[in-house]
Amino acid sequence: MRFFLILITLLTSSFIHADSRGWLLDPKTEDARFERLQTYLGGFSSTMMETGQRFGSIHDALSRDNPELARYHWSKIRQAIEVGIIKRPARAANAKAMLLDNTWAQVDAAFASGNPATAWQGYEQAKGACMACHIAEKVGFMNSQPLFERTAPDLAASCKAQGGKWVKAGRAQTPMCDIPYNDAGKACSDSDQCQGSCVSSERQRGKKTKGQCSASPAAAFGCYALVSKGVSRGMICVD
């Protein structure tokens, strides 16, 4: 008897199940369906889950010297937050003021700069904006998690370990790792004989001159004459 009861229950429930058109079509009215969608799609926290995930991926990308991937995630973070604002307009003011209006473009430019130190500065700037908005939105407790403890690597230390000097080069004072070229100071008559450039102090363009291979990447800044085919190409100054 008990067996039959269970069988009947199973059969009827499977009939009921067969009638179902699915969780989104079952409600009778459009309003009720949209209500389900709205609940399912969540509010600002789903935006922030994605943002957090992608921000971690930005750290990974920069660590692998892949700034294109960092930029990709950064643009997706912008899109995610814009969608988040549609869902929760009350978050818009701080999201715009602290991230979208200015900081976003500055960080994007830093990732696009081609200079690892500048890119990591951008990363730290972004992190500061994230954490500031959490405090402004009264969810400061979000800042105490491993994601926000991932910092820029100590580029200066790793540069020294490679035999380089951590210098600020040019008028923009861009920090860079200046590792001397192996052939620094070698006699040359053209840059294709050097790791860097073939340079001399001969100011006069077109005059025959002996060249020397440049010392290091940072030596690309300053005033010098490039030598090609044993001839000075005239003095240039690189800021």
Ligand code: HEC
């Ligand atoms: C509008 C300001 C604002 C900005 C800008 C912002 N957040 Fe948030 N974040 C919040 C709020 C608010 C929450 C809490 C979510 C909620 O209450 O719905 C949150 C929650 C989070 C969470 C936890 C999400 C979860 O539910 O697990 C993470 C991770 C996070 N943010 C990462 C970031 C990162 C990374 C950035 C910067 C790229 C960032 N946030 C920028 C406001 C912001």
